[in-house]
Amino acid sequence: MRKLRVVYSNPWVLGLFVAAIYLLFPTKVYYWDGIVFAQAIEDVGNTSAMPPISLAHPNHLIYNFAGYFFYRGLRALGANVRAITALQILNSVLGAGCVTILFLILRDTLRSTYFAVCLAFLFAFSATWWKFSTDANAYIPSVLFLLVSFYLVLPDRKARPLLVALSFFVAMCFHELAVVAYPVFALGVYLQGGAIAIRRRLRNAIVFSVAAFVLIVGAYAVGFYYTTGAFDVGRFLRWTASYSPDADTRFNLWSNFGYSLRGQVRLFFGGRFNLLHGLINPGVLLLLVLFASAVLGFVLAVALNLRTLKSRLRNLRLAPRQKTVLLLALVWAGVYLAFLFFWLPQNTFYRVIYLPALILLLGLALSALPTIGYRRTFATALFVSAVSLANFLFLIYPFSHVEKYPPLEFALHLRRDWSRGTSIFYGTQNSDAALVRYFNPGTHWYVLPDQPPATCDPYWLETTAIDRLAGTPAGGRWLESHARPGTWRELNNGAYRLRFVQVNP
Numbered sequence: 043m044r045k046l047r048v049v050y051s052n053p054w055v056l057g058l059f060v061a062a063i064y065l066l067f068p069t070k071v072y073y074w075d076g077i078v079f080a081q082a083i084e085d086v087g088n089t090s091a092m093p094p095i096s097l098a099h100p101n102h103l104i105y106n107f108a109g110y111f112f113y114r115g116l117r118a119l120g121a122n123v124r125a126i127t128a129l130q131i132l133n134s135v136l137g138a139g140c141v142t143i144l145f146l147i148l149r150d151t152l153r154s155t156y157f158a159v160c161l162a163f164l165f166a167f168s169a170t171w172w173k174f175s176t177d178a179n180a181y182i183p184s185v186l187f188l189l190v191s192f193y194l195v196l197p198d199r200k201a202r203p204l205l206v207a208l209s210f211f212v213a214m215c216f217h218e219l220a221v222v223a224y225p226v227f228a229l230g231v232y233l234q235g236g237a238i239a240i241r242r243r244l245r246n247a248i249v250f251s252v253a254a255f256v257l258i259v260g261a262y263a264v265g266f267y268y269t270t271g272a273f274d275v276g277r278f279l280r281w282t283a284s285y286s287p288d289a290d291t292r293f294n295l296w297s298n299f300g301y302s303l304r305g306q307v308r309l310f311f312g313g314r315f316n317l318l319h320g321l322i323n324p325g326v327l328l329l330l331v332l333f334a335s336a337v338l339g340f341v342l343a344v345a346l347n348l349r350t351l352k353s354r355l356r357n358l359r360l361a362p363r364q365k366t367v368l369l370l371a372l373v374w375a376g377v378y379l380a381f382l383f384f385w386l387p388q389n390t391f392y393r394v395i396y397l398p399a400l401i402l403l404l405g406l407a408l409s410a411l412p413t414i415g416y417r418r419t420f421a422t423a424l425f426v427s428a429v430s431l432a433n434f435l436f437l438i439y440p441f442s443h444v445e446k447y448p449p450l451e452f453a454l455h456l457r458r459d460w461s462r463g464t465s466i467f468y469g470t471q472n473s474d475a476a477l478v479r480y481f482n483p484g485t486h487w488y489v490l491p492d493q494p495p496a497t498c499d500p501y502w503l504e505t506t507a508i509d510r511l512a513g514t515p516a517g518g519r520w521l522e523s524h525a526r527p528g529t530w531r532e533l534n535n536g537a538y539r540l541r542f543v544q545v546n547p
Contacts, residue, residue, distance in 0.1 A: 336425075340428055
């Protein structure tokens with residue numbers, strides 16, 4: 043039994059287990075930015091790429107560079123993988139690394155291996171984190187370095203403001219949204235050191251702040267110059283604060299509040315029961331039975347301790363160092379909850395950046411409950427098992443199948459119509475066109491000019507190009523007379539609308 047406890051509490055074993063689960067079930071429902079990242083990585087050095095490729099981006103300054111070198115490294119080792127797969131592998135490994143570091147933080151803070159393991163698994167297999175750990179995106183590596191920074195500012199550790207600044211800097215270089223966590227680490231560095239003088243605490247916080255500022259501004263200045271070939275302060279500031287032009291940044295108090303509540307739920311729970319349609323097999327049936335058993339076991343465990351719960355809630359207690367971690371976790375969660383209430387609250391995936399703070403708060407709440415009169419029912423483990431199985435069955439497992447993502451299935455079917463060298467014109471850049479382009483390598487994509495091109499060879503029009511032409515009487519007549527019969531390809535199921543047609547010039 044002791045050997046078993048050593049194994050399951052070993053952070054390396056835990057991390058390898060989580061990485062294996064992530065790698066076994068990579069998502070096929072790709073995050074739209076991930077496809078753009080993968081295309082950019084594969085287009086490096088391709089002079090015919092449209093538009094010209096730059097790996098530097100202000101929102102995720104170094105992510106494409108890291109992905110590019112990882113992709114090229116795998117290819118050099120003989121792995122015949124595309125960039126999207128390489129990015130998924132990278133995030134699976136880094137996501138498991140996040141779980142490992144959070145486990146170390148939980149074990150250090152809660153002084154309970156049981157709670158640390160349970161909550162590390164709750165984090166690992168929560169819906170949005172699990173999905174994005176098997177996808178291509180910049181949030182996972184950013185959270186990894188935020189967790190490293192948090193580990194470095196835990197109470198009773200020697201203050202290392204320069205090291206914390208470096209880790210925080212890397213987190214922000216992977217994703218700009220990490221900058222919102224600055225107060226957490228400035229406060230954490232200030233609170234370290236036990237009974238040292240306030241002047242020295244302030245000096246540590248100032249050293250951290252100055253070092254982080256210099257590193258971040260310097261890196262962004264280099265990235266801006268690399269991208270533009272010039273330097274203008276006004277343009278530089280606009281570049282660093284840029285965001286997607288199709289982002290819905292309108293503010294409405296009640297809708298933002300609703301999105302914020304929905305986001306907290308979707309962080310932990312995701313998927314739909316009907317996604318399992320067509321995927322039922324003996325293994326899935328067994329997991330469904332285990333899921334039902336975990337739910338019933340959790341309900342029974344809560345019922346057995348319901349009588350003592352009220353008295354236990356009246357006697358909550360935390361150790362002094364736990365109170366410090368509580369404060370830091372509250373600041374971490376609070377600054378992001380406030381920021382994301384106003385900025386794109388509908389994007390649940392942004393919220394993975396403060397998910398570790400929510401897990402820490404839950405762990406501290408469990409740790410604060412006294413054990414007097416408490417029956418050991420393993421309620422926490424049963425709850426984590428139920429959440430993990432639900433997310434696997436109704437989200438992760440279905441999303442690992444191509445047929446559950448109609449745009450991808452549609453894009454793959456187009457391979458039967460398009461040979462290498464096929465030309466496709468689009469009206470505006472969009473995620474659907476990017477997906478179709480990526481999974482039809484060798485095709486050439488161009489922006490539709492004001493007048494349809496007059497070439498010798500037939501070419502194809504994408505949805506936005508078709509809509510632009512059909513939007514005017516002259517364009518509609520041209521499209522009707524030049525579209526080749528029998529070449530319309532369409533996906534229009536209410537959720538997705540993709541259209542392609544071949545035209546004779």
